[in-house]
Amino acid sequence: MSIRHGLLALLERGPRYGSQLRTEFESRTGSTWPLNVGQVYTTLSRLERDGLVVQDDEDDQGHALYAITDDGRTELRNWFETPVDRSNPPRDELAIKLAMAVGAPGVDIRAVIQSQRRHTLKAMQDYTRLKAQSLSDVPANRGEVAWLLVLEQLIFQAEAEARWLDHCETRLVRLAEAAATEPEPEVRTTGRVASRIARPRSRR
């Protein structure tokens, strides 16, 4: 998550001070990724070091205001124009867990999948409840719409996970069935996953 670019985007609307940036960032994203003021000021000082923001005057209450520079605007425009990199996927604990569960002795992989499915669906129910509430709050302001987009991203991501779990289960069931009907699994199965699944069976 880019706090740096998030702050630049808020500063493009006009000079702001630290805690104000924090409040606006959180209202846009529904406190999904909470910031502490310390993080905001650390980021601001790095942005200042890199010439992307400058310290402006103080406001009436004596808050130090920050303003975006031309370089900051260029940086921001580049950020919006550049797709988020997906070529180097972050480590996914669930994917690692399932990969390890395949053929692990004493692990009921269907139970692992089901327990995750229940958890994921429960999270989706909670997100959906928040979404339904947000949709019924009319009129929608810009902050509310931004929050809705973030919420829906969480729902879609969880949905992808739930569908992937269904897929994993179907695949594993099929492989197990195939392995059960093959007398010599290690000789007869050629796929990498298939041979991994078949391995514990051949040890019996």
Place this chain on the structure above:
Amino acid sequence: MSSHVPSRSATPAGAPVLELRALTRTHGSGIAEVHALRGIDLSVHAGELVAVMGPSGSGKSTLLTIAGGLDTATSGQVVIEGQDIAGLGRKGVAALRRRSVGYVFQDYNLIPALTAAENIALPRELDGVSVRKARKEARAALEEMKLLEIADRFPDEMSGGQQQRVAIARALVGDRRLVLADEPTGALDSETGEQVLALLRSRCDRGAAGVMVTHEPRYAAWADRVVFLRDGSVVDQTLTGHADAESLLAPEAAK
């Protein structure tokens, strides 16, 4: 900002609208015997929407058709609003179905020769309510769902989403409190499917009890409870009771 999860009745009070007790359904016999349902217990209370999920062949649709009296269980009981339907006889079941149960199908099942309002009024008319009164109720139902402008349209003049919303209005017209929906969003695009779910949700929030079969996690997520079926048995369900938004969205901060 939306930092508060609205609480729905986490522990529903009163007798369930629908109760399935040790329900089994077996097709065929001997070596060809297939157990579609192997002892299902499920209670659905007023105000509750339950989603039933599971792989194909897990018994989802069988469960729904038996709950609605369209099919008969091999053993076990179906109790609707306190009445065990086994004791009602065919006529009795038909009457109970008309009065208490609304069905919503994937392909809407509206009668093509009738307008939206007439479709909604039909089950009431069949139940002996005067045509005038039934039509009035139908228009009121459409108004409540902000669909009054399509009251006089025929099904082929409506979009899929509109047809499905009319089907939901028909399912819950009169005093009917139980709606059984089989893949109600199946043929709809994601946005329209969501509107249908929002409608089902709001009808349940206002006192209906709903059971919906779906394979779409995103729609199941509108339910209070998700029941997972596998090989004719309930293997798991999401628990009612709600996480608060703070711990939900900011687990790190909540620690």
